[in-house]
Amino acid sequence: MANHIRSLRSAESDFHPKRFRRARIVYNGDMTVTILFFASVAEALGLRKLVVPVQPNDTVGTVRDRLTADYPALARFVPNLLYALDEEYVRPSSPIGGGATLALIPPVSGGC
Amino acid sequence: MLIRVTADELDAAEAVASVANPGAGAINVFHGVVRNTNKGRGVSHLVYEAYGAMAEKEMRTIAEEARDRFALIDCAVFHRTGRLEIGETSLLIAVSCAHRVASFEGCHWLVDQIKKRVPVWKKEVWDDGEEWIEGPEALGMQQAPASLR
Numbered sequence: 202m203a204n205h206i207r208s209l210r211s212a213e214s215d216f217h218p219k220r221f222r223r224a225r226i227v228y229n230g231d232m233t234v235t236i237l238f239f240a241s242v243a244e245a246l247g248l249r250k251l252v253v254p255v256q257p258n259d260t261v262g263t264v265r266d267r268l269t270a271d272y273p274a275l276a277r278f279v280p281n282l283l284y285a286l287d288e289e290y291v292r293p294s295s296p297i298g299g300g301a302t303l304a305l306i307p308p309v310s311g312g313c
Numbered sequence: 314m315l316i317r318v319t320a321d322e323l324d325a326a327e328a329v330a331s332v333a334n335p336g337a338g339a340i341n342v343f344h345g346v347v348r349n350t351n352k353g354r355g356v357s358h359l360v361y362e363a364y365g366a367m368a369e370k371e372m373r374t375i376a377e378e379a380r381d382r383f384a385l386i387d388c389a390v391f392h393r394t395g396r397l398e399i400g401e402t403s404l405l406i407a408v409s410c411a412h413r414v415a416s417f418e419g420c421h422w423l424v425d426q427i428k429k430r431v432p433v434w435k436k437e438v439w440d441d442g443e444e445w446i447e448g449p450e451a452l453g454m455q456q457a458p459a460s461l462r
Contacts, residue, residue: 237364239362239364239432239434240362240434240436240445241434241445241447244445280453281447281453283452283453283461285364285367285432288364288366288367288370289367289370290430290461291461292460292461292462293462304364304367304432306364306432307434307445307447308447308448308451308452308453309428309429309430309431309432309433309434309448309451309452310428310433310434310435310445310446310447310448310451311361311363311368311392311403311404311427311428311431311432311433311434311435311448312345312392312403312404312424312427312428312431312433312448313345313346313347313348313403313404313424
């Protein structure tokens, strides 16, 4: 909780859209994240996109864990998933704030 | 650098023209093509899906790194999405370079990196079923770099 308050306070004291984006904290009242699903995961869940609430101190991993509780079909994919936040690969421990887009990336198979 | 994820047919002439340069002694072109079998099973066709915006970003990052590593003059990377028939090109790479050896090496490295980390997936469709393929070269959590663990 302390971390969350600190990030919001520093964001407020230095209001600049680009800074907010970099800090992945968007102070616009949007406390949701958009989750994108692809390929095998999208088919298994019957879902391509979902908007879910985000909580203070959430990380990619905590959002994923709540999602897995709601959608048990996700569980078998989790060991091999990578994660992208706003189109960049991130660790599961990365903080996630309102307004972000989280993509769940099953093992890729592009090319040929 | 021309980078593109598209549902349209890939045009090798366009890729070559985009990397042409008076300083180039070699232009190397790679076509990744849909094959009619995989692991002994007859393939009817493939369906490619991409996280388009991120795929283009990753392809650009990889292309920039290839340019620096192999002293490429320029490169073009196209990936196709949607339904592809046997013999069609799914991945098209063209690199231009002062000398031939680096053009082969750069092209080879680009293909390998693309298969590792560009968010594109393929589904194999057989006569009697279908399956999303998990690329053996893909970065999964087990062999993900430390920065993603």
